[in-house]
Amino acid sequence: MDPTAPRRRWGWGVAGETPDADAVAERKAYLEDALGFPELSVADPVPLAEATVPEPGLAVPDRLAAFCSADRAARARHTYGMAPPESIRGFHGDFAPAPDLVATPRTEDEVAETLAWATEAGVAVSPVTGGTGVAGGTGPPQGDLRERYAGTLALNLRELDQVLEVDETSRAARIQGGALGPELNAQLREHDLHLRHYPQSYQLSGLGGWIATRSGGHYATRYTHIDEFVQSVRMIAPAGAFETQRLPEHGAGPDARRLVCGSEGALGVITEAWMQVEPRPAYRSAAAVYFDGVEPAADAIRAIVQAKLTPANCRLHDRVETSMYGLQDLDRELVVLGFESADRPTDPELERALELAAEHGGECPDGPDHFGPGYGRDRPADSDVTRWGQAFQMGEAAGAEVALGVVSGTVETAVTWDKFPEFNEAMVSALEDAAAEVCGMGHVSTRFTHVYPDGPAPYYTFMAPGAEDPEERIEQWSTIKQAGLDTVMEFDLTPTHHHAVGRDHRDWYAQQIPENYDEVLRAVKAVLDPAGVMAPGVLVDPPE
Numbered sequence: 184m185d186p187t188a189p190r191r192r193w194g195w196g197v198a199g200e201t202p203d204a205d206a207v208a209e210r211k212a213y214l215e216d217a218l219g220f221p222e223l224s225v226a227d228p229v230p231l232a233e234a235t236v237p238e239p240g241l242a243v244p245d246r247l248a249a250f251c252s253a254d255r256a257a258r259a260r261h262t263y264g265m266a267p268p269e270s271i272r273g274f275h276g277d278f279a280p281a282p283d284l285v286a287t288p289r290t291e292d293e294v295a296e297t298l299a300w301a302t303e304a305g306v307a308v309s310p311v312t313g314g315t316g317v318a319g320g321t322g323p324p325q326g327d328l329r330e331r332y333a334g335t336l337a338l339n340l341r342e343l344d345q346v347l348e349v350d351e352t353s354r355a356a357r358i359q360g361g362a363l364g365p366e367l368n369a370q371l372r373e374h375d376l377h378l379r380h381y382p383q384s385y386q387l388s389g390l391g392g393w394i395a396t397r398s399g400g401h402y403a404t405r406y407t408h409i410d411e412f413v414q415s416v417r418m419i420a421p422a423g424a425f426e427t428q429r430l431p432e433h434g435a436g437p438d439a440r441r442l443v444c445g446s447e448g449a450l451g452v453i454t455e456a457w458m459q460v461e462p463r464p465a466y467r468s469a470a471a472v473y474f475d476g477v478e479p480a481a482d483a484i485r486a487i488v489q490a491k492l493t494p495a496n497c498r499l500h501d502r503v504e505t506s507m508y509g510l511q512d513l514d515r516e517l518v519v520l521g522f523e524s525a526d527r528p529t530d531p532e533l534e535r536a537l538e539l540a541a542e543h544g545g546e547c548p549d550g551p552d553h554f555g556p557g558y559g560r561d562r563p564a565d566s567d568v569t570r571w572g573q574a575f576q577m578g579e580a581a582g583a584e585v586a587l588g589v590v591s592g593t594v595e596t597a598v599t600w601d602k603f604p605e606f607n608e609a610m611v612s613a614l615e616d617a618a619a620e621v622c623g624m625g626h627v628s629t630r631f632t633h634v635y636p637d638g639p640a641p642y643y644t645f646m647a648p649g650a651e652d653p654e655e656r657i658e659q660w661s662t663i664k665q666a667g668l669d670t671v672m673e674f675d676l677t678p679t680h681h682h683a684v685g686r687d688h689r690d691w692y693a694q695q696i697p698e699n700y701d702e703v704l705r706a707v708k709a710v711l712d713p714a715g716v717m718a719p720g721v722l723v724d725p726p727e
């Protein structure tokens with residue numbers, strides 16, 4: 184996928200608005216034949232000429248004219264992130280909340296200039312890097328909140344896409360916030376270095392967005408969130424630049440760097456960061472291990488992480504998910520284990536992990552895939568690990584589901600091991616019951632995306648046949664999602680492990696945070712963004 188190719192206006196994808204016909208046919212067959220969905224019809228996306236995109240309420244200001252536009256197509260493309268309701272509305276041509284203006288600053292000074300103008304003019308600013316956010320935080324504010332502003336502007340960071348400096352001795356690089364995953368690693372590769380953070384959205388998301396949302400990458404243990412790689416960060420706020428010191432670590436008070444990680448555009452625009460980088464792994468060992476049931480698989484994973492083994496990959500997929508990935512063994516749970524190192528063979532760690540898995544009933548019928556030196560090149564083409572790796576690359580499946588009118592969504596959280604079995608049962612029932620109530624039926628799959636010695640980050644995907652009417656389908660999605668989030672709260676957990684708070688998780692985030700914390704965040708926002716123009720309604724409310 185070419186990250187620089189023109190983006191789809193709705194949901195995941197480049198190169199055209201219509202999802203690939205083969206992918207739609209494949210998805211349709213899977214949903215009908217394997218999951219028992221009633222016959223699904225295929226809709227076409229509404230072309231831009233027929234879409235609802237209100238006229239801009241603002242003229243391009245002279246002082247931003249060199250990098251700002253009110254172009255209809257650009258405004259439509261900056262209306263939404265990729266949360267399911269956003270993809271559905273975009274597919275059906277509803278761009279009612281489109282920003283009035285889209286600014287694409289080429290320098291940090293132009294970012295500052297945009298924020299200064301927006302503050303004076305009372306215009307809401309929505310920073311965007313890749314536009315792949317799934318928590319309803321990427322686009323402009325809507326409804327009553329929008330009425331409080333003179334207009335809305337999307338601030339796209341994509342022109343700031345450079346690796347500015349590399350410190351090979353300390354293995355760190357200064358990278359601009361607008362660089363997408365493939366772009367920044369292509370530049371780092373010239374130094375034989377990489378930023379080893381690969382979220383599933385890697386191709387189309389970027390550094391500023393990752394830091395702003397505290398994204399979770401491919402490392403299942405230890406370096407799970409982008410925060411782990413941030414050495415220092417620079418953010419332009421309406422009140423001025425906010426830059427943290429470049430140090431390996433320090434213990435001086437609450438960490439200012441951590442204030443920026445997860446700030447979701449509500450405090451300012453992340454323009455660059457010094458990131459820890461490393462050589463590409465030279466050794467890799469991986470295996471697909473099968474279990475009868477989620478619980479024994481979870482017990483095995485707990486044993487592995489509590490033994491302080493730190494697999495790069497340690498993903499649990501229940502049997503619904505293994506069928507989605509097209510793996511051969513459809514009736515058992517799958518754990519994909521992978522170790523990687525730039526320095527030494529990882530086979531001994533995999534062997535120990537397989538011993539621990541076997542103690543919990545884990546079977547590895549194909550034996551481990553040992554790739555050894557020459558990372559990835561000798562990967563067997565027909566192994567389940569390889570098939571899993573290919574399926575993990577985002578294809579057209581998500582877009583196909585929108586075209587097929589499917590209600591699909593996710594709920595993710597973090598839970599300590601002691602609560603996991605009871606929580607898992609409650610969550611799967613809550614989602615299945617809600618889907619049955621509003622859609623007549625539904626399927627729920629369970630996976631672990633990341634794991635810690637004290638608990639996993641479970642991730643649930645629901646899929647159900649949806650109503651033909653897009654707004655009714657969004658209502659169905661919302662009921663199922665809420666049932667999941669309410670269950671999260673019954674167990675006193677978090678509404679997000681790595682998808683951020685955005686606007687969609689605000690109500691549940693408010694229940695999670697300590698008393699007074701919202702006040703603390705609002706106080707910080709009042710200092711950095713006194714007029715409250717940054718990402719209104721995301722993470723924290725702007726001042727009245």
Ligand SMILES: Cc1cc2nc3c(=O)[nH]c(=O)nc-3n(C[C@H](O)[C@H](O)[C@H](O)COP(=O)(O)OP(=O)(O)OC[C@H]3O[C@@H](n4cnc5c(N)ncnc54)[C@H](O)[C@@H]3O)c2cc1C
Nearest residue numbers: 312313314315316320382383384389391392398399448453
């Ligand atoms: C198919 C798919 C798979 C995904 N897989 C993963 C995954 O594996 N792991 C994961 O963590 N997430 C995943 N996501 C969610 C999403 O990709 C992440 O939240 C990602 O970090 C968003 O990055 P972005 O550059 O696209 O951000 P955007 O969508 O552009 O923005 C997200 C939020 O950050 C703010 N923001 C963006 N750029 C800046 C900036 N420079 N300064 C300040 N604020 C900014 C925005 O205002 C918004 O609130 C997935 C999404 C999709 C659609």
